[in-house]
Every structure is written in structure tokens, then in C-alpha cells.
Amino acid sequence: MASTENTVPEHCPGTESANAGKDSACAGCPNQQICATGPKGPDPGIQLVKERLECVKHKILVLSGKGGVGKSTVTALLSRALAANDIEKNVAVLDIDICGPSQPRVLGVLDEEVHQSGSGWSPVYVDDNLSVMSIGFLLSSPDDAIIWRGPKKNGMIKQFLSEVDWGNLDYLLMDTPPGTSDEHLSASTYLSQAGLTGAVIVTTPQEVALIDVRKEIDFCRKVNINILGVVENMSIFVCPSCIRQSEIFPATTGGAQKMCEDLNVPFLGKLPLDPKIARCCDEGKNPIETLPDSPAVKSVLTITKKLIEACEKS
């Protein structure tokens, strides 16, 4: 499978350049072949995406360096919190984690189907002001494996970004796969004219996760994506029986907050590990309503306020 993980060449000429795939900087890039043989000039999809997303105020990518750090959970929690914060605001989630779509389950709409109308695909509604679109809705079974090469994933992302009829939206959160792969390059290319508000990066406090986050931050800087902030997930574990706190993923190098200070990137906050949240998300329930007293839910609400401020400023 073509992947660009950690390998975006430093002097990449850009996919629209006449030199794409042919420049000396392209040597060794996994996308060299695609760039060399693909059509040159701006992809007409960029304009389509721009037009389609004109009625979306804030477009936010949710990224993570490593897999399994809770990016999809954080995306779902933030979307629920944004929707609950102001019922007048319309929020949506676009699941572009093509090979591991989990939003239909986490948002509790696993059995729903998308419908096509004259104006495009209609998203599935989780609440009056919260909708979601995911490739998960297009699979015949949630256990179906999607094994696609870069160009096919690229085409699906273009379709998702240009053909979903969201209506007027205040926030569109895009859940991506971990790392910096085809999906990220496609999304950042198609969104380049659409006014991407920025990215939220999710990590755990462990150095092994932070190493990859630094690469993710580097990726954002290289492709000019504004970083709205970093969320540290699974920071501490609060035992529900004895209320004692423990560090499951110890922050041996100071955790995400220290990394943000070092790299001059905003820190949005810490989210504790809470088994009740995991169960709630697995069952597709809304933790904001079901577990209002959970420390994790309180953290999500604080992080959401900071995210709203960051969006307003950018």
C-alpha cells in the first residue's frame, strides 16, 4: 500500500508541479509513481470541495501520530460537546479513516444508511444538530476489510469532501487515520482552497507517542496546516472505586504540555482514562448526557471551550 508515513520529502515540489514525481527530491517517496503519472495542474476537485464547503464555518482535522491513542473517541466527544454547548450550532463529523471507520459505532448510528439526493449524499443525523458521514455506512458489514491503494482512497476522500450535502455547518470535524499517510495528503490538498481552520492533534503522555506527534506537527507545518492545539488523552487513570489516581502511560519526558511549550504549539488540555467512557462509546451512547459527573466529561467540556476560542481566533 502506498504510504507517505514520515516520508514527505523535505523539498517536495507539490503534486501540481510539472516536476511532480520527477524532481530529485521525489527519489524514494512512496507516491513518486502516482505523482509522475497523474494529471498535472490543479485537481478540479479542489474547486468542487471549496464550493461544497462554503457553508461550513470551521473545518477541523483531528490527527494523531500513533494509532490507538483515542483520536476517534476524542473526535466523537468533541463533536458531542460542541453540539451540546449550543443547540443553535450545527456540528458534523466526517470519518476519513477509510480503513478503520469507527464513528458510526461511537456515535451510535451503526445500522443507519446514507441516502443520495439530487444535492448529494445526505449525512446520518445523530442529533438535531449533529450529523456524521463515514465510509462505514457504505460497507455491507462492519467486519468488511477495506484494502485500497492510494488513488482509490484519494478518490473517496474527494467524494466525501465534495459530495456530502451538509447544509449550513458551524463545525466539521474530520477524523483521520493515524500518522501522515495518503488520506492526510489528499485531505490537505483538497481542503487547500476551502479555508481549513486547523488541526487538533491527539496523543497520550508517553514519549513513544510524543515522538510521532512531533512528526505530525512537522507535517502540519510543511503543508501549512494551522495547529489549533494538542489534546493529551489517557493522562491519568482515576480508579472508580478508590478515587486513587495512577499514570497508566507515564509522562517520562513531561507529557504533551511540556512538548507544546517546547514547540510553541497550543495545548488544549488533558483527558483522563475512564473505563466508563470507553463502554459508553462502545455502546454508542452519549457520555456528555450519560456521565455528566465523570472527570473525563468535565475535561472534554473544558477542552471544547478552548477549541471554540482557538477557532474564533484563527
Ligand SMILES: Nc1ncnc2c1ncn2[C@@H]1O[C@H](COP(=O)(O)OP(=O)(O)OP(=O)(O)O)[C@@H](O)[C@H]1O
Ligand atoms: N479517555 C479514554 N478513556 C477510556 N477509554 C478510552 C479513552 N480514549 C480512548 N479510549 C478507548 O481506547 C480505544 C482506542 O480509542 P480510539 O479508537 O478512539 O483510538 P484511535 O486513535 O482513533 O485509533 P485508530 O488508530 O484505530 O484510529 C477505544 O477502545 C476507546 O474506547
